[in-house]
Amino acid sequence: MGSSSSSFPPRNIYLDVEGKVQKVVFSQHCSPCDIKELLCSSSNLPRNSAIKVVNPEGAMVSIDATMPTNSPNFLYKVVPLSSDQPGDREDMFQSVLSQVAEQFTRAFRISELKAEVTNRLAALEKRVEMEGLKVVEIEKCKNDLKKLRDEMTSRGGSRVSCSCKFNFSEEGKKVTPRRDVPTYPKYTLSQETIEALKKPTFDVWHWEHNEMLSCLEFMYHDLGLVKEFNMNPIILKRWLLAIQENYRNNPFHNFRHCFCVSQMMYGMIHLCNLQGKLTLTDLGILMTTAVCHDLDHPGYNNTYQINARTELAVRYNDISPLENHHCAVAFQILSLPECNIFANVDPEAFKKIRQAIITLILATDMARHGEILEGFRQKLDNFDFSNEDHKVLIKCCDISNEVRPTEVAEPWVDCLLEEYFMQSDREKSEGLPVAPFMDRDKVTKPTAQIGFIKFVLIPMFETVMKVLDKCELLIQHSLF
Numbered sequence: 001m002g003s004s005s006s007s008f009p010p011r012n013i014y015l016d017v018e019g020k021v022q023k024v025v026f027s028q029h030c031s032p033c034d035i036k037e038l039l040c041s042s043s044n045l046p047r048n049s050a051i052k053v054v055n056p057e058g059a060m061v062s063i064d065a066t067m068p069t070n071s072p073n074f075l076y077k078v079v080p081l082s083s084d085q086p087g088d089r090e091d092m093f094q095s096v097l098s099q100v101a102e103q104f105t106r107a108f109r110i111s112e113l114k115a116e117v118t119n120r121l122a123a124l125e126k127r128v129e130m131e132g133l134k135v136v137e138i139e140k141c142k143n144d145l146k147k148l149r150d151e152m153t154s155r156g157g158s159r160v161s162c163s164c165k166f167n168f169s170e171e172g173k174k175v176t177p178r179r180d181v182p183t184y185p186k187y188t189l190s191q192e193t194i195e196a197l198k199k200p201t202f203d204v205w206h207w208e209h210n211e212m213l214s215c216l217e218f219m220y221h222d223l224g225l226v227k228e229f230n231m232n233p234i235i236l237k238r239w240l241l242a243i244q245e246n247y248r249n250n251p252f253h254n255f256r257h258c259f260c261v262s263q264m265m266y267g268m269i270h271l272c273n274l275q276g277k278l279t280l281t282d283l284g285i286l287m288t289t290a291v292c293h294d295l296d297h298p299g300y301n302n303t304y305q306i307n308a309r310t311e312l313a314v315r316y317n318d319i320s321p322l323e324n325h326h327c328a329v330a331f332q333i334l335s336l337p338e339c340n341i342f343a344n345v346d347p348e349a350f351k352k353i354r355q356a357i358i359t360l361i362l363a364t365d366m367a368r369h370g371e372i373l374e375g376f377r378q379k380l381d382n383f384d385f386s387n388e389d390h391k392v393l394i395k396c397c398d399i400s401n402e403v404r405p406t407e408v409a410e411p412w413v414d415c416l417l418e419e420y421f422m423q424s425d426r427e428k429s430e431g432l433p434v435a436p437f438m439d440r441d442k443v444t445k446p447t448a449q450i451g452f453i454k455f456v457l458i459p460m461f462e463t464v465m466k467v468l469d470k471c472e473l474l475i476q477h478s479l480f
Contacts, residue, residue, distance in 0.1 A: 016075040017043050028065045036063055043078040050081040189218055197263065198270040203408050204260045212259040213240050219266045219287065228280040230344035239339040246296050246329060251418040253297035262290040264397040272468040277385040285353055289360040289394050292330035297322060300423050302367065307432045320365040327361045363391035364398050373460060383467050396464055402457050413449055
């Protein structure tokens with residue numbers, strides 16, 4: 001998983017196209033749909049044609065990233081299928097979706113986009129039920145969930161405190177200072193990976209923890225944040241390790257989610273040219289907020305914390321207990337000299353950085369979603385990038401899974417539902433109220449996905465589009 005391009009050399013396929021040799025090159029990361037489109041284009045066929053590939057002996061060749069390579073002396077041939085020949089139902093869906101996606105790519109007016117969204121939402125419910133799990137990582141999440149359920153069962157269903165990994169009553173710190181040079185394996189990013197990392201289409205499921213740490217480290221160097229804040233590179237490594245160690249192994253709110261949100265922030269900085277609109281200090285605040293925004297998340301949301309009267313709810317007086325906790329953990333880590341990436345920042349400047357990060361992390365509480373979005377709308381007419389706190393940017397990244405390609409986005413839906421079901425099962429066993437959208441007996445994947453896209457994600461990105469160039473490209477991915 002997540003190796004450099006040298007581990008996966010491109011594949012060469014040679015075709016007989018009207019008596020001429022046509023060479024086709026593709027990566028092993030390409031999906032069958034992408035390879036079919038490439039073969040169609042190379043054979044002068046419409047991009048969405050139904051096709052099959054045969055060798056000189058007439059045998060059919062599979063169309064996927066593992067298809068056997070050949071030579072110019074042993075040519076494959078692309079044969080179009082007649083319209084009445086039965087085809088793969090999934091190919092039909094992909095063909096239709098690709099056509100709609102192409103229309104969306106040419107659409108720049110929001111009225112046209114909304115009309116297409118209505119049609120796509122109607123088809124989405126049928127499609128998601130037909131598709132199985134596509135990512136091996138989901139199996140790992142399910143195994144982790146089973147362990148958590150077994151732990152709940154062993155406790156006999158009695159109500160227990162939703163404890164946090166940081167115990168503020170203890171004399172010492174949770175994070176053990178690391179004075180040695182961090183030893184996580186260094187992953188050298190290929191140029192292909194560097195370019196992909198700047199795009200919202202980046203597939204976050206192909207990377208191990210040490211590779212994600214290397215990617216985050218690269219982002220800080222690439223944006224100029226290491227130089228701007230005069231960071232010690234070794235301390236940056238220690239800080240990232242401490243961050244990773246203090247995300248719990250939840251189905252959804254885990255270190256991969258932290259990386260996903262941080263990579264989307266990095267992608268939006270490049271996609272929307274935020275480097276030309278914001279200061280380096282602003283970019284550092286946004287990236288650090290994304291990295292820290294869900295630190296030590298226990299897997300049970302604020303509603304559970306408040307209803308169960310947990311230690312976190314009592315400590316923070318029922319006011320965004322989780323988000324306050326994420327902030328506290330973030331700055332407890334930064335309080336360690338071995339992990340303080342802002343050690344060389346002027347104290348007055350650090351006070352402003354600290355306040356900005358706290359403001360942004362607290363803004364990720366979905367209970368404040370309507371309030372924050374409405375406040376942003378009221379500033380649109382006189383929006384000033386240099387005089388805003390940019391809460392809406394971190395919110396966009398936090399809920400950005402559905403703007404990624406389908407094969408990247410859908411596994412996150414399964415992870416989130418698993419975490420919801422884990423909470424609702426616990427709420428039932430403890431006699432607490434259960435939200436319908438988290439109840440395994442009431443919610444379905446299609447309704448959960450469609451409702452979120454229609455009522456939360458699209459309104460948010462429609463609004464942000466009014467001040468950020470190219471942001472409309474993100475919405476196109478939310479459905480395709």
